[in-house]
Amino acid sequence: MPRFAPRLLSLPRRFALVAVIIGVSATSPRRLAAQPSPKVARAVRVSRAPKIDGRLDDAAWTPIPAVEDFVQRQPLEGQPATEGTQVYLAYDDDAIYVGARMRRVNPRDIERAVTRRDGAGTAERFTITFDPQMDRRTGVGFSVSVAGVRSDYRHTRDADGDGRESQFDPVWSAAAHEDATGWTAEMRIPLSQLRFPKVAKQRWGLQLERWMPDKNEVVQWAMISPRETGFISRFGTLEGLDDLTTTRPVELVPYVAGDATRRATSVANNPLDRPFAGRMGLDAKMAVGSSLTLDATVNPDFGQVEADPAEVNLSAFETFFDERRPFFTEGSEMVRGPVSGYFYPRRIGAPPRGTASGDFVDIPRASTILGAAKLTGRLPSRLSIGAVAAVTSDEQARVHISDSSLTRSVAVEPRAAYGVLRLQQEIGKQASTVGVAFTTVQRQFSNAPSLASLLARESYYAGADWRLRFQQGKYAITGFVAATHVAGDTASIRRLQLANTRLYQRPDRRNAMYDPLKTSLSGYSAQLRADKDAGRHILWGAEVKVESPGYEVNDLGRLQSTDDVEYNADIQIRETVPGRILQNWRLGFDTRGAWNFEGAHQLNTWAQTTNLTFKNFWSANVRNQIELPTIDDALTRGGPYMGTPKRFRQELRLSNQSGARTGWRVNGAWGTDEFGAWRRDAAAQLTLRPSPRVSVSAEPTFQSGVDPRQYVTSIAGGTRTYATRYIFAFIDRTTISTKLRANYAFSPNLSLEAYAEPFVASGHFSRVGELSAPRSRVLREYGTDGTTMTTDSVGTRTITDGTQSFTIGNRDFNILSFRSNMVMRWEWTPGSTFFLVWQQNRRTAEAFGDPARASDLFRTTRASGDNFLAVKVSYWLPVRLGGRR
Structure with missing residues (x-):
């Protein structure tokens, strides 16, 4: 029996909460209420296409019947819409045409914000969403605001919100126009931008929606209750699309780009300076049959992508940032699937991991992506496919030594090939799914032999997952099993064993795992979860997850720690029917726990959450959490177990309605522990729209606190802790930053966006000491217990303990x-x-440790740094292959 098994036997007591959940939910009806008959709309073929000017006065619209039976989704679910909406649907051999009239009793109340494409913001808008495959799971949405701003979405699964992908950018047109009765809109959606089956009589899923932000009113044609799961599956039906014909052009988007860089380290005689650079590349998109889309890119450029926020990371683990590159975000849901972590696309084209030194050094900012391809879509058999392949170049740093007047190249990244394949099959009438996923990374070290000790030669992941739905999605059982294998030079595998992710070298491990001669590493992970996702009042979920010590996905995925057996459970009690004061409310309780494979209890938290939405759509969220004492195998970063304290944390968030012309949000959090730690966090966001074309926002944050257990270093010695001293200190930290944004839209197609983030942080170390004994929570503070400590003028500490003396450098910053x-x-x-x-x-770093102040933000603009100016032009070129089908 595994050593953690006795701990798992106590899980029934931990899951007493789940028993309460099931008992309460059992009192609710066993079947969902009967669903109303699906709505049906008809499109009419026209012989002459309407002019797309937004006025809805073209004769082509005259014989088309209006779709106008809209009802509220919010604020009063199921009630008639307060304003009239009529929609007209037409088509010809080339496109689908949508006309809409949005009536308003008081047109002056219409919100008219102008933004760039996909940023409709607070403007009133109309959205049409199609399910062309009629698979009740995937769809594409097209939206236009009263200001004529277009937005488009792709739904890769049966969900709105987190199932919506905004990086879908088809080529289509729309226009809007205001008049005395409200506003009108027209769309032209080319059939070449849609994927639909080859049948004479089409039947598509259809949803029509209008949002009026001044009223916080959402009206839908096929109303979907907030209490129900699913989105696409609850659409109405669009009929009348007969004998559709279309060409499937290959869309080519070549680009040319140039940039100029002025570096802070530039000097007049730097022989490696290349202030100007130019490049070109090509993106391509083509249909593969009627269901799949192939995207390809050669030498892609992402110079327009916003930089990551600043941070000071004192933890043992990597920080993961969001992917923003369009090629990797579009269709990403079909590639990633429901299992988190196995695919982190920022690994492709990441900054080189190797180093180089010399008088002058030029290291590429990112690995060059020579080419990449992506295949996504869903077949009529209900099989979803997502695949990515990419090749990155080996990268060389240029190094110049002044004395020799020579410039040489140093390998900093090997050539690599990446592959991801994701397949998901929908089964049964409940839209349950089963899926598999595979990833691989292959590196070639022929041009970079020195890097074989740094990076694995090859990496593999294979996994299977499932989501079994019951009672129309009211209940679900989800899970996955996965295995990984990594192989390479003994030095590279040794790095993986010693990394903070797994820490095989821990001296108090009961099972010796570290093997410096290993050339491979294998592991597994599994998860099982049960949820109640729909219902009037009670929702719940419970989960168990396992990650073996050898599990490793960081070559193409993201993973912070392994050697875990985790559980979590939650119950939520909610009311979605508006009351006298509240629009809706939710009360939640959750618990989490974790052990490692040796049975050490490493996490035990309990929390309560309250979410309130008031009648004016202001919201308040409160969370209270307690973390009970356990022991941790990672705090000493390769040393023995260390005890953790009891911790308390409270959080508060307040915000006004999302569609307000002036938006605001405030967040606060505070926490303490029994060792004397404390933390205070505050954040706010204010968004102003002084005119329809202008939006400005500020998001200040403030974090301050003391941590009495900040890891510093480890030094030989310390007879009580396996001949090594594991040294910690009190750290007094302050971080202040402000994210500033300003947007000006000259038109929906021309915009100027500015973003700036001044950031200051400070840290002062004091009360240095070492872990007194394995599994202890107590530090042996230097300067006590027979030790002495002196500090010189530059902050270096000299500690004497008996016959041993050692120094610790100044860590203040x-x-x-x-x-x-x-x-x-x-x-x-x-x-x-x-x-x-x-x-x-x-960026500038100083070793003072003085507390950061808000006034320091103004000093950041005088810090040394780089300036980068780039120009990029792309051209969309549809190439028709063959005739119509």
Whole structure:
């Protein structure tokens, strides 16, 4: 029996909460209420296409019947819409045409914000969503605001919100116009941008929706209750699309780009300076049959992508940032699937991991992606496919030694090939799914033999997952099993064993796992979860997850720690029917726990959450959490177990309605522990729209606190802790930053966006000491217990313990950072874009440790750093292959 098994036997007591959940939910009806008959709309073929000017006065619309039976989804679910909406649907051999009239009793109340494409913001808008495959799971949405701003979405699963992908950018047109009765809109959606089956008589899923932000009113044609699961599966039906014909063009988007860089380290005689650079590349998109889409890119450029926020990471683990590159975000849901972590696309084209030194060094900022391809879509058999393949170049740093006047190349990243395949089959009438996923990374070290000790030669992941739905999605059982294998040089596998992810070298491990001669590493992970996702009042979930010590996905995925057996359970009690004061409310309780494979209890938290939405759509969220004492195998970063204290944390968040012309949000959090730690966090966001074309926002944050157990280093010695001293200190930290944004939309196709983040952080170390004994929570503070400690003028500490003396360098810090990004974006012709980009990255580090102050934010603009100016022009070129089908 595994050592953690006795601990797992106590899980029934831990899951007493789940018993309460099931008991309470059992009192609810066993079947969902009968669903109303699906709605049906008809499109009419027209002989002459209407002019798309937004006025809805073209004769082509005259014989088309209006769709106008809309009801509220919010604020009063199921009630008639307060304003009239009529929609007209037409088509010809080339496109689908949508006309809509949105009536308003008081047109002056209409919100008219102008933004760039996909940023409709607070403007009133109309959205049409199609399910062309009629698979009741996937769909594409097209939206236009009263200001004529277009937005488009792809739904890769049966969900709105988190199932919506906004990086879907088809080529289509729309226009809007205001009049005395409200506003009108027209759309032209080319059939070439849609994927539908080859049948004479089409039947598509259809949803029509209108949002009026001044009223916080959402009206839908096929109303979907907030208490129900699913989105696409609850659509109405669109009929009348007969004998559709279309060409499937290959869409080519070549680009040319140039940039100029002015570096802070630039000097007049730097022989490696290359202030100007140019490049070109190509993106391509084509249909594969009627259901799949193939995207390809050669030498892609992402210079317009916003920089990551600044941070000071004192933890043992990597920070993961969101993916923003369009090629990897579009269709990502079909590639990633429901299992988190196995695919983190930022591994492809990441900064080189190797280092180089010399008088002058030029290291590439990112690995060059020579080419990449992606296949996504869903077959009529209900099989979803997502696949990505990419090849990155080996990267060389240029190094110049002044004395020899020679410039040489140093390998900093090997050539690599990446592959991801994700298949998911929908089964049964409940839309349950089963899926598999595979990933691989292959590196070639022929041009970079020195890097074989740093990176694995090959990496593999294979997994299977399932989501079994019951009672129309009211209940679900989900889970996965996965295995990994990594192989390479003994030095690279040794790095993986010693990494903070698994820490095989821990001296108090009961099972010796570290083997310096290993050339491979294998592991597994599994999860099982049960949920109640729908119902009037009670929702719940419970989960168990296991990650073996050898599990490893960081070559193409993301993983912080392994050697875990985790559980969590939650219950939520909610009311979605508006009351006298509240629009809706939710009360939740959750618990989490974790052990490692040796049975050490490492996490035990309990929390309560309250979410309130008031009648004016202001919201308040409160969370209270307690974490009970356990022991931790990672705090000493390769040393023995260390005890953790009891911790308390409270959080509060307040915000006004999302559609308000002036939006605001405030967050606060505070926490303490029994060792004397404390933390205070505060954040706010204010968004102002002084005119329909202008939006400005500020998001200040403040974090301050003391941590009495900040890891510092480990030094030989310490007879009580396996001949090594594991040294910690009190750290007094302060972080202050402000994210500033300003957007000006000249038109929906031409915009200027500016982003800036001044950031300051400080840290002062004091009360240095070492772990007194394995599994202890107590530090042996230097300067007591027979030890002495002196500090010199530069902050270096000298500690004497008996006959041994050692030093610890000054770890205090003050960081000043300023990052900014200004982008002019012009869609100068459909599908073709011009970008002008200016980026700054300034940073200065000082070893003072003085508390950071808000006034220091103004000093960040004077920090040294780089300036980057880039220009990029792309052109959309549809190439027709063959005739119509």
